[in-house]
Amino acid sequence: MEDWVAIGYLLSAALFIFGLKKLGHPRTAPFGNQLGALGMLVAVLTTIFSMQLAGDAQWVLIGAGIALGSLIGYIMAVRVQMTGMPELVALFNGFGGAASALVALSEIQKYIDGGTVPEGLELTVTMVAAGLSALVGWMTLTGSLLAMYKLKGGVSVFGKWIKTPTWGPSWLNPVKVMLVIAVAVLIYLSIDDPTNTTYLWSIIGISCLLGIVLVLPIGGADMPVVVSLLNSLSGIAAAFTGFIIGNSALIIAGSLVGASGLILTFIMCKAMNRTLPDVLFKSFGGSGEKESLTRTKVGSDADEVAMMIDGAQKVIIVPGYGMAVSQCQHQVKEFADLISEKFDTEVKYAIHPVAGRMPGHMNVLLAEANVPYEQLIEMDEINSEFPECDVAIVIGANDTTNPAARSGEGPLAGMPIIDADAARTVVIIKRSLSVGYAGVDNDLFYMDKTMMLFGDGKAMMTGLNNAIKEI
Amino acid sequence: MTPELLIGNITLFVLAIFLGFELITKVPATLHTPLMSGANAISGISIIGALIGANVAYESGDTAISGILAFVAVVLAMINVVGGFMVTNRMLNMIAGKKRRGA
Numbered sequence: 001m002e003d004w005v006a007i008g009y010l011l012s013a014a015l016f017i018f019g020l021k022k023l024g025h026p027r028t029a030p031f032g033n034q035l036g037a038l039g040m041l042v043a044v045l046t047t048i049f050s051m052q053l054a055g056d057a058q059w060v061l062i063g064a065g066i067a068l069g070s071l072i073g074y075i076m077a078v079r080v081q082m083t084g085m086p087e088l089v090a091l092f093n094g095f096g097g098a099a100s101a102l103v104a105l106s107e108i109q110k111y112i113d114g115g116t117v118p119e120g121l122e123l124t125v126t127m128v129a130a131g132l133s134a135l136v137g138w139m140t141l142t143g144s145l146l147a148m149y150k151l152k153g154g155v156s157v158f159g160k161w162i163k164t165p166t167w168g169p170s171w172l173n174p175v176k177v178m179l180v181i182a183v184a185v186l187i188y189l190s191i192d193d194p195t196n197t198t199y200l201w202s203i204i205g206i207s208c209l210l211g212i213v214l215v216l217p218i219g220g221a222d223m224p225v226v227v228s229l230l231n232s233l234s235g236i237a238a239a240f241t242g243f244i245i246g247n248s249a250l251i252i253a254g255s256l257v258g259a260s261g262l263i264l265t266f267i268m269c270k271a272m273n274r275t276l277p278d279v280l281f282k283s284f285g286g287s288g289e290k291e292s293l294t295r296t297k298v299g300s301d302a303d304e305v306a307m308m309i310d311g312a313q314k315v316i317i318v319p320g321y322g323m324a325v326s327q328c329q330h331q332v333k334e335f336a337d338l339i340s341e342k343f344d345t346e347v348k349y350a351i352h353p354v355a356g357r358m359p360g361h362m363n364v365l366l367a368e369a370n371v372p373y374e375q376l377i378e379m380d381e382i383n384s385e386f387p388e389c390d391v392a393i394v395i396g397a398n399d400t401t402n403p404a405a406r407s408g409e410g411p412l413a414g415m416p417i418i419d420a421d422a423a424r425t426v427v428i429i430k431r432s433l434s435v436g437y438a439g440v441d442n443d444l445f446y447m448d449k450t451m452m453l454f455g456d457g458k459a460m461m462t463g464l465n466n467a468i469k470e471i
Numbered sequence: 472m473t474p475e476l477l478i479g480n481i482t483l484f485v486l487a488i489f490l491g492f493e494l495i496t497k498v499p500a501t502l503h504t505p506l507m508s509g510a511n512a513i514s515g516i517s518i519i520g521a522l523i524g525a526n527v528a529y530e531s532g533d534t535a536i537s538g539i540l541a542f543v544a545v546v547l548a549m550i551n552v553v554g555g556f557m558v559t560n561r562m563l564n565m566i567a568g569k570k571r572r573g574a
Binding site for chain 2: 016017019020021023024025026029030032033034036037039040043044047048051058061062064065066068069070072073074076077078080082085086088089092093095096097098099100102103105106107109110113121125224227228231234235237238239241242243244245246247248249250251252253254255256257258259260261262263264267268271351353358359360361363364367368378
């Protein structure tokens, strides 16, 4: 390798390191992302120029691939709705893992077709790295695709909505371990017989299966943690591929993402008061029988709620996934403006770390509606304010406010929640009394001080705003 | 591949992992998703491997399957890179961009 190529890769690695560092702080995050993109550009240009200088750059194939991929990526990134963002991140992640595994497979295929199978140490390193890259890469692809459909909640087949299943009996855990061992054995066998592609295809098949059985039992609020773990894995896959082709850029960037992604996964687990083994091996929600509803609650109407808010000193809005689905963040902002002007009410927003389907989901949506950042208060800080809050308005949130989480039993046990039940009055805007993602009935709905507004978030908020204007 | 080269690569691997562990310390919940998305875009670095693989396969001519695999890898990695950085940028503009105006 030419010296300047190595320096080009070193520069891009340095840019990735600075980029990741800056991505961790709110003020510098956009700049960090740009640094990362610049690092990638440097790496790609370095590679293409080195090919060009060697006189063998195949512009047709490379150009077509880059153009096609960029176009698809661009369209997907621009078109995606704010609610669909977590799914898109999962999908991109799957593509990244698959790309690493495909490069590994392509290298092996080249050795076999060209009759240039390496020997000795190189053979061992190549086969081990290719096997591990296949394991992690294909697992990332199938796991991410399943995670994407789990985040969506289901898939539409011929107009029929099929709910993504959550299934994980406890005997599945030893099966996962056995699958990993099987891959290790197959890698060992493939070193002895490198041209036998049966081993390679078996590894690919088992890895695909492993990704599915890993994600299948996981549901509810744990989904973002799994996507983060898969993100870490796709980095590791890139690093292993780097060993096969002997490329320092892949090794450095891949292991950076692998390690920092793992740390981020732990941070996210901690924010939800869960541990990673719990997330991975203890099925959360949805797996057991959903609690059947035996209680009923009479719904209120917008006028009643509007009258109650008239005179409230302090209102805390608790948004959840329902707000994202009905896209009513603009109506929520209008509501906040209305009551702060008309009744001189103090309005704050309580943001649960995993409200919605990804961390920061609510911040993104509310920022889109121009809600001032300082009104968005994180859970730990705002919980102490609920006892002095006149009205808590819960919009499409369920599990994140469920007092059952404090009881220490059931799927929600130990998850920190928003203490909306401590407010003097609670207004809940929700389509029905049905259970949330975790499948646990919510006592908050049935409290005497709770008023339910049954309906779509957007319709209900519009109705509430009109009612307040008429007062 | 000489043993020296292998040791060199393993050294890079181990040191980069330690660096990655140290790089991320305290991250506010708001930034979890953008950080994940940005790191994910960086893991699209396999574009380099895909480009090299596609180039070599196309040149040698007799490894059609290898070439096709590498081409698909180029497309997928490019989607990951371009889409990943752009989506992260969109998210951050919503979170951090508004914050600056609001503050």
